Amino acid sequence: MDKINRVSEEAWTYLNKWPMHSWTKSQFSHRPKLDNICNNACEVFNARIKEARSKPIITLLEEVRMFVMRSIAKNKVKLNNHVGKLPPVNEEYExxxxxxxxxxxxxxxxxxxxxxxxxxxxxxxxxxxxxxxxxxxxxxxxxxxxxxxxxxxxxxxxxxxxxxxxxx
Structure with missing residues (x-):
């Protein structure tokens, strides 16, 4: 933080508002085994339920339940044929x-x-x-x-x- 303060006091002031464990890898917990701090999963989920969000709560919850159920079933099918210690990754990434x-x-x-x-x-x-x-x-x-x-x-x-x- 001292180095940041020397480079930019404005950046230091902004970062100092947040607990360090929420923005710097040096302070992250070692328990989750995940180094990704982006919100892509939330964005994907929100995009999938975009239409459902404007519906009554019971309908919204039913559509979320169906989405989660289909996702679990689809991943189970993918995993049934997978061999190896590590889970498969999205092969669409290039x-x-x-x-x-x-x-x-x-x-x-x-x-x-x-x-x-x-x-x-x-x-x-x-x-x-x-x-x-x-x-x-x-x-x-x-x-x-x-x-x-x-x-x-x-x-x-x-x-x-x-x-x-x-x-x-």
């Missing part, structure tokens, strides 16, 4: 921000891009891309450029040059 030191990188799996440029320069997924691929349970081997695979290497050397008879 863009990731990979946090690192000294900077963060943006990875786009769909376009096979990373802001570190290594993936595009070499055709081999960089550590940032590998981290994003691991998050969506995909194999990094499936994201190599065709030119850097063993098949391509073999094709390079599949030809031969016939020897010539030595003339006397």
């Amino acid at each position: 863009k990731f921000e990979v946090h690192g030191h000294p900077t963060n990188m943006v990875v786009d799996l769909g376009k096979r891009l990373c802001t570190c440029q290594f993936w595009m320069l070499t055709g081999i997924p960089c550590v940032h891309a590998c981290a994003a691929l691991a998050r969506v349970n995909k194999r990094h081997e499936d994201f190599y450029h065709p030119l850097v695979t063993m098949d391509s290497y073999r094709k390079t050397y599949e030809h031969h040059i016939n020897p010539l008879l030595a003339s006397l």
Whole structure:
């Protein structure tokens, strides 16, 4: 907080109004096992019940109950076929921000891009891309450029040059 105060007294005043455990990871509880502090889940829920909110309370509650019931059933079906220690993640995600030191990188799996440029320069997924691929349970081997695979290497050397008879 002292460093913040030296940089911006206005920022310090604003942040000082809130308990530190609600806005800084250094003060977060270790019990929930969640590092995400955004309200996306609330926004998704509110978007789903938007129409129901204007209905009478019993109807609203019934629609919320049905929404939750369908969500649980849908997730049970997804989980029945899943193998592994960790739960599956939403595979629709293609863009990731990979946090690192000294900077963060943006990875786009769909376009096979990373802001570190290594993936595009070499055709081999960089550590940032590998981290994003691991998050969506995909194999990094499936994201190599065709030119850097063993098949391509073999094709390079599949030809031969016939020897010539030595003339006397």
